[in-house]
Amino acid sequence: MALTIRQLRYFVATAEIGQVSQAAIHLNISQSAVTTAIRDLEDLLGVELFLRSTQGVSLTDRGRHFLNHAYQVLRSVDEALNLPHTDDDAEGKVRLAASYTVQGYFLPYHLQRLSQWYPNIAMELFEYERVNIEARLADDSIDMAVVLTDNLTHPDIKSERLFVSERRLWMPSNHPFSSKTDLVLEDIVKEPFIMLTVDEADQSAMRYWKRKQLEPNIILRTSSVESVRSMVANGLGVAILSDLVYRPWSLEGRRIETRLLDDAVLPMSVGLAWRRDKVFTPAMNAIRDYFKQGFLMPQQNLSKRS
Template identity: 75%
Template sequence: MSMTIRQLKYFVAAAELGQVSQAAIQLNISQSAVTTAIRDLESLLGVSLFVRSTHGVTLTEQGRHFLNNAYQVLRSVDEALNIPHTDEEAIGSIRLAATYTALGYLLPYHLQRLRQWYPNISIDLYEYERIEIEDKLLDGSIDMAIVLTDNLIASEIVSEKLFSSERRLWISSHHALSQKKTLALEDIEKEPFIMLTVDEADMSAMRYWNRKSLQPNVILRTSSVESVRSMVANGLGVAILSDLVYRPWSLEGRRIETRSLDDVIDPMSVGLAWKRGKSFTQAMLAVRRYFQQAYLMPQQNVMRNTVL
């Protein structure tokens, strides 16, 4: 039996998150697939990579050593698969805006790749709230934006969804709710709730609360994701946020766990937006083409392979 890249990715996810179940959620696969991959790795290597307990998994000494090697392998593979598709013929500039969430948790990596792909295109970057982005797209102050598409209101704005990020319940490690097999909004209605407000997250949250005629017990409204993370990690409340902004540790080094809810919780959709009828420049076409290749084409390939 030979080692696979998939096994390495599953192992790294479990090592970073400390729970096989959380790794499965992040990877969007079954928990059994992660468990099998790790067991196959351990069998191949002839060592135990994790110490298992009811609270999760922790790396053994051999596991910590193997994790460093796994990082190096995956980094090399990523570099090999992401050789810049340099296009020096595309020239021009684009005024690109983004909301807080897109700029903080998505764009930096892609900006670096865009610079490699299109060395003769310059990007003027701006951060605005959704309402400002709509106004500036309409008056021509900016050319294109990366936004949470479900929040758009103006009918003259065209959007193209790139991907959706599931929203899940955030709870502290060992929270009483972690013992429940299933969870619904009714189970957390009385819990102290930390409400994020940036990028109109509070408005998005109230859509699914209102659908069930429920009211969250909000003890804090904040525009800081790190504040939410720390409050939840320290057991001061719970939150419902997207996987895009999830990190397993707070700044104090306390663990945060996530759980899916049985209720219909709308995912956070991220995409491109521009003014209807806008004449696309070379720079705009290049940026749109890049994001389509980064998100939409892989999704289409997955769907095609599933059908076949």
């Protein structure tokens, strides 16, 4: 059995988060895939990397030693993958907009890679709300946008979904729901609920509450994800947010747990948008191809294998 980069990534995520289930959420894969990868890695090395308990996992002495080497290997791999991938035709300027959630939690890493791969493309960046993004795409004051595609309404805007991010229940550590399976909205309707408002998150939330003909017990509306994180972690309420913005710890160092809810709560979709009749320049095509290769093509290959 050969060591794989996937095993190292799953091991590092589990070591940093301290729970296999939360690492699986962070990696956007199944819990069983993480468990199998770690078990295979331990078999290959002939040592236990983690101590298991009902509270999660913690590194053994050998695990801590191996983690340092795993970091070095993954850093070297990332550096190799980030070698400039230049294209003589990919030059020009692209006016690229993003909404708050995309800009804050998704785009920076990819902007850095794009700047290395395509040094001849100059990107002018903007952050707008969805309505302003649609208006600026329509009047051609921006070229492309990375947005929450399910929120788009303008008939002249075309979109291409890149990936979906599950929305889950956020709750403080040791909440009574932690041991409950098959959670549904009816279970949490009386819980103090913190409602995020940025990027029309409150409107998206009310759609699935109304589908169940329920009304959440909202105690706070806020545009700050960190405020939601701290409120939940300190036991003041629960929230429903996507894996894209999830982090297991609040600023105070308190843990946040998550659970998947029933299928009434749909995932959040992230993708590219442009004016329907927009003529793509070589620079725009390069950016679109970068995201397609990173998100759409792996999904298509996975579908062919399954």
